[in-house]
Amino acid sequence: MALMFRRLREISRVLPQVYAGTGYLRQDTKLFGSHSFPLPHLRPNNKKSSADTGGFAQRFSTVSETSHESLTEDDLLSFIESTLNNIEGPYHCWVNKIEDSKDFCRTNGVFLVLVGAFLDEPSISASSPVVMFEKVKALQQRYPTLTVMGFQSSSSIFSDAVRTRFVQIATKDYITFPILLSNKNFTEMTDGACFVVFKGFESPFLYYERDVDIGTIDEAIKDLVQRGENHSVMNKMKSTWAKQIEVIKEPPVSASLRNLLLCYPGCISVDEMANHLFLSDINHHRIIIFDDNGKILDCIGSSPGFEDGDFESAKLMRPAASFYHEAEDCLYFVDSENHAVRRADMERRVVETLYPICNGEKKDNSLWSWVMNKLWMKRDVNTKSEDLNSESFLFPWHLIKSLDNDLFIVNRSFEILWIMDLASGEIKEVVKGFPKIVEVCGRMIQEKSSLLKQIPGYWLQQFIGNNGLFEGITYAGLMSSLATFQDHVVICDTGDLPVDKCICEVGHRVIKLSKESGLISNFHFSNFGILGLPYWMSSSLERVYAAGGVLSEVHIDHVQHFSLLPAPATLPFTLGEIGRVDIQVNVDIPEDTELVEPLQEGCVWRQARGAATEVSGAESIKKSSEKVGVSQQWYDDLDTLAFSAQEAESTAEEGNTSDGNLQEDGVSIDCTVHTSPGTSEVIIYAVFYLRLKPNQNSSNNSTEKNAARIADILNPKRAETMGKDPCAQFLMKADTTLEELVFMKPLHVRVKLECRDHPKAVDDPNEIVLTESSIEVNVSLQ
Numbered sequence: 001m002a003l004m005f006r007r008l009r010e011i012s013r014v015l016p017q018v019y020a021g022t023g024y025l026r027q028d029t030k031l032f033g034s035h036s037f038p039l040p041h042l043r044p045n046n047k048k049s050s051a052d053t054g055g056f057a058q059r060f061s062t063v064s065e066t067s068h069e070s071l072t073e074d075d076l077l078s079f080i081e082s083t084l085n086n087i088e089g090p091y092h093c094w095v096n097k098i099e100d101s102k103d104f105c106r107t108n109g110v111f112l113v114l115v116g117a118f119l120d121e122p123s124i125s126a127s128s129p130v131v132m133f134e135k136v137k138a139l140q141q142r143y144p145t146l147t148v149m150g151f152q153s154s155s156s157i158f159s160d161a162v163r164t165r166f167v168q169i170a171t172k173d174y175i176t177f178p179i180l181l182s183n184k185n186f187t188e189m190t191d192g193a194c195f196v197v198f199k200g201f202e203s204p205f206l207y208y209e210r211d212v213d214i215g216t217i218d219e220a221i222k223d224l225v226q227r228g229e230n231h232s233v234m235n236k237m238k239s240t241w242a243k244q245i246e247v248i249k250e251p252p253v254s255a256s257l258r259n260l261l262l263c264y265p266g267c268i269s270v271d272e273m274a275n276h277l278f279l280s281d282i283n284h285h286r287i288i289i290f291d292d293n294g295k296i297l298d299c300i301g302s303s304p305g306f307e308d309g310d311f312e313s314a315k316l317m318r319p320a321a322s323f324y325h326e327a328e329d330c331l332y333f334v335d336s337e338n339h340a341v342r343r344a345d346m347e348r349r350v351v352e353t354l355y356p357i358c359n360g361e362k363k364d365n366s367l368w369s370w371v372m373n374k375l376w377m378k379r380d381v382n383t384k385s386e387d388l389n390s391e392s393f394l395f396p397w398h399l400i401k402s403l404d405n406d407l408f409i410v411n412r413s414f415e416i417l418w419i420m421d422l423a424s425g426e427i428k429e430v431v432k433g434f435p436k437i438v439e440v441c442g443r444m445i446q447e448k449s450s451l452l453k454q455i456p457g458y459w460l461q462q463f464i465g466n467n468g469l470f471e472g473i474t475y476a477g478l479m480s481s482l483a484t485f486q487d488h489v490v491i492c493d494t495g496d497l498p499v500d501k502c503i504c505e506v507g508h509r510v511i512k513l514s515k516e517s518g519l520i521s522n523f524h525f526s527n528f529g530i531l532g533l534p535y536w537m538s539s540s541l542e543r544v545y546a547a548g549g550v551l552s553e554v555h556i557d558h559v560q561h562f563s564l565l566p567a568p569a570t571l572p573f574t575l576g577e578i579g580r581v582d583i584q585v586n587v588d589i590p591e592d593t594e595l596v597e598p599l600q601e602g603c604v605w606r607q608a609r610g611a612a613t614e615v616s617g618a619e620s621i622k623k624s625s626e627k628v629g630v631s632q633q634w635y636d637d638l639d640t641l642a643f644s645a646q647e648a649e650s651t652a653e654e655g656n657t658s659d660g661n662l663q664e665d666g667v668s669i670d671c672t673v674h675t676s677p678g679t680s681e682v683i684i685y686a687v688f689y690l691r692l693k694p695n696q697n698s699s700n701n702s703t704e705k706n707a708a709r710i711a712d713i714l715n716p717k718r719a720e721t722m723g724k725d726p727c728a729q730f731l732m733k734a735d736t737t738l739e740e741l742v743f744m745k746p747l748h749v750r751v752k753l754e755c756r757d758h759p760k761a762v763d764d765p766n767e768i769v770l771t772e773s774s775i776e777v778n779v780s781l782q
Contacts, residue, residue: 076186080151081107081201083180093157095166096150096253097178105147108200110224112139112217117193117210118152118169118179119162131413132193133173134395135214137337138388140177143221150179151196157181163726170251171264171283172494174318174337199224215389248304248317250536256715256727258283258536261525261689261742262508265492267480269331271324277485278331279492279510280319287319287333287344288531292486294523296530300331300351303535306338314351316342321399321480332422334396334409341396341409341420354425355393391430393418398480400444408441414476417441448479451489455513455520488512508741522740528689529600537685537746558779561752564675564771579675579771581612585684585749588666588780590713593690596742599667605685608673612680612753616672675755686747688781692739706738707731713745716782745781 083092084105105111114136117129140148156162162181169175195212197220198205206220250258257263263283270277276297279288286301298311305315319342322333331344332354341355397412406428407420417431417440431437438445452475481492493509510523564581589595608614673682692709695702711728731738 077201091184092182095179110199111147113196114150115194148177153186160729164729167254167726167730170254176249218388259714259744266494267321268483268492269322270483270485282318285316294525296527311349320397334399449475451482487515529602532602556748559750564755564773581673582774583671585669585777596689603687606671607683610680611676611678612673614673677757680753682751684749688745
C-alpha cells in the first residue's frame with residue numbers, strides 16, 4: 001500500500017487548517033437594513049387538497065391540542081425567533097438541526113420558510129411536496145446567505161411516528177435545512193403548504209401559495225437582498241448553484257444512516273456484454289459498478305461536490321438515472337443536485353460534464369490550483385448567472401436515450417422534459433406538463449416501468465409504494481429503478497414500502513427477480529476495498545469546517561501515548577536510518593457482529609506527523625497489480641504532484657489485498673514508521689463492513705432489539721433525550737431481515753510517540769544506531 005499520509009506532511013505545514021462538518025455558514029457583517037413590504041397575497045381560508053394517486057401514507061394531525069386560539073402573523077414571527085437558540089421547548093422542537101449550532105442564522109437577514117409541506121399525504125402532482133422541496137433547495141443553493149428553514153404545526157410533534165417521518169423525508173428528498181415543529185395553533189396562518197419570505201423577523205411578510213413559479217420567489221428574495229445594498233455586495237450574496245467557498249450540507253437527522261453500505265440506492269442501468277451493473281448510490285454521491293455476483297469492480301465519485309476528473313477524484317452530488325452507451329463505452333448519468341448531465345468514459349476512467357457547458361478558459365494546472373480544487377474552493381463550470389423560471393434545468397432525475405440520438409431528461413415529478421442533443425450537450429426543447437411529455441416519450445416510459453408487472457402480486461404491492469398509476473402510466477416513478485439483466489429483472493429497493501400504512505425508507509438494497517422461476521433474491525456485495533474509506537470519515541486534508549459557531553470534528557475511537565526508550569547499543573545499525581517502530585493495532589469488533597469479508601488494504605489509511613515517517617506497505621504496493629481504493633488514490637495523486645511531478649503516474653491496484661490479520665475475536669492492523677528524536681503522531685483510519693450475527697429468535701422483540709443495536713453502532717452518541725431514537729424506529733420498519741443489513745463501522749486511532757535521543761555506535765560515536773521498537777494498541781469497538 002502506498003504511503004498514504006506522508007505526502008501531505010509538507011503541504012500541511014503551509015496550508016491553514018480547514019474544518020469540515022454539516023454546519024451552516026454565518027456572516028457577522030450586518031448586510032441588510034430594515035424595510036417594510038406589502039403582502040403580495042392575502043391568506044386564503046379555504047384549505048387546498050393534494051391529488052391522491054393511491055398508495056399508503058400515515059396521516060398526522062396538523063391541529064394543535066395545546067391552544068385553540070389561532071395566532072396572528074406577528075405571533076408566528078415572534079414564536080420562530082424565540083425558538084432559534086433552543087432545540088426543544090414546551091411548544092416546539094427542532095429537527096434536522098445540529099444541536100450545538102445555536103447561532104445558525106442572522107436575525108436581521110432574509111428568511112425563506114417552507115410551511116406545512118412535511119406531513120402532507122404523498123402525491124405526484126405539480127404542487128406535491130417534492131416540487132416544493134426542490135424549489136426551496138434551488139433557492140438555498142442560489143443564495144448562500146439566505147436562511148432557509150421549514151415549519152410544521154402539529155399536535156403530535158413529540159411522537160416517535162413524526163420523528164421517524166422526518167428521517168424518511170430527509171433521506172429521500174435530501175433536506176438539509178432545519179425544520180421547526182410546533183404544537184401551537186397557526187392554522188389560520190398556515191392553512192395548507194406555502195412559502196413565506198421575510199426579513200429580520202418583521203411583519204408583514206411575503207406569502208406564496210404552493211404552486212407559485214420559482215422565479216417569483218427568486219425575484220422577491222433578490223429584491224429584499226438588494227434593498228439598501230450596492231450591486232457589488234449583491235453579486236457576492238448570490239451564486240449559481242455553488243457557494244464561492246463550497247460547504248456541502250447534509251441532512252443531520254439522517255446522518256447515522258449514511259453508515260449503511262448503501263444509502264438510498266435509487267437508480268440502475270446495465271452493460272450486459274461486459275457483465276456490469278451501474279448502481280447510483282444516491283446519498284453516498286457515487287456510482288458503484290458491480291457484476292452479477294455482487295462483486296464491486298469500480299466506483300465513480302469520491303465525495304459530494306462538483307468536479308470532473310478520474311473516477312477516484314471526481315465529485316458528484318446525488319447521481320440519479322444513467323444509461324450505458326455501448327458504441328462510446330461511456331456511462332451517461334444525471335447529477336441531480338448539481339443540475340447537470342455528466343459522462344463517465346469507462347476506458348479512460350474519467351468523468352466529464354456534458355451540461356452545463358464548462359468554462360472555455362484555459363485551465364490552471366498549477367499545484368496550488370489543484371489543492372484549492374480539492375478543498376472545494378471553486379468549480380470548473382460556467383458561472384454566468386441565469387434567471388430562475390419554471391423551465392430552468394433543476395434536479396433532473398430520469399434519463400432516456402431516444403432513437404434519434406437525443407437525451408430525454410425528466411424531473412422527479414414529471415413536470416418538465418428537457419430534450420438535449422447528445423453530441424453537443426445543448427438543450428433543444430423544453431416540454432412542460434405531463435400530458436405533453438407523454439406525447440413525446442410516453443411509450444418509452446411505459447416500456448421501462450412495465451418491467452414491474454413481472455413481479456408477483458404480493459411483492460409488487462410493496463415495491464410500488466407511492467409510485468403507482470400516474471395519469472395512465474403505471475409505476476412511472478420507478479422507471480429508473482429497474483433494468484433487465486440477462487434472465488433477471490434488477491430492482492433498486494429504496495424502501496418505498498407500505499409497512500403498517502406508513503411509508504418506509506429502509507430497503508437500501510438491490511434485488512433481482514428471476515424471469516424463469518419468479519424467485520426474488522438480494523445481491524450480496526463483496527470486494528469493499530474498492531470503495532475505500534467513506535468520504536465523511538477523513539476528508540481532504542482532514543477538513544473540518546467551523547461553521548455557524550460549531551466545530552464538528554471526526555470522532556476519535558482511541559488515543560494512546562508511548563515513550564520510546566533507546567535500544568541497546570549492540571544492535572546492528574544502518575546509516576541513514578534513525579529508528580523503526582512497528583505498530584500493531586488489535587481491534588475487537590462488537591461481539592454481536594461479524595465481518596462481511598476480511599479487512600482490505602483499500603479500507604485503511606495511515607499517516608505519520610511530526611518526527612515520524614510512515615513506511616509500511618511501500619514494497620507491497622510496488623508489487624501489487626490491483627486498484628487502490630477511492631480514498632487512498634487522493635493521497636497518491638497529491639504526493640505525485642507535490643513531490644514527484646516528473647514521475648509517471650502508477651496505475652497500481654490493491655483491491656483484494658487483505659491488510660487486516662484475522663484473529664479469533666477481532667482484526668489486527670499493522671503500521672511501520674521511521675522516527676527521529678522528538679514527538680510524533682501516527683493516525684490510522686479504517687472501516688469495517690459488518691452485519692449482525694444470525695439470531696434464531698425472530699420475534700418482534702428481537703427485531704426491536706436488533707434495530708436499537710444497529711442504531712447504537714451507527715451512532716454511539718445518539719441522543720436519548722428525544723424519546724425513542726428516530727434511527728432505531730426507522731430501522732424497525734425495514735422490510736428486510738436486519739441480520740442481512742450491511743453497515744460500516746469506522747475506526748479512528750491516534751498513537752502519540754515521544755522518542756528520545758537514539759544511541760551512538762560503540763566503535764564510532766558519530767554513527768547512529770538503528771533502533772527497533774514494537775508496540776501494541778488494543779481497541780474495542782462498541
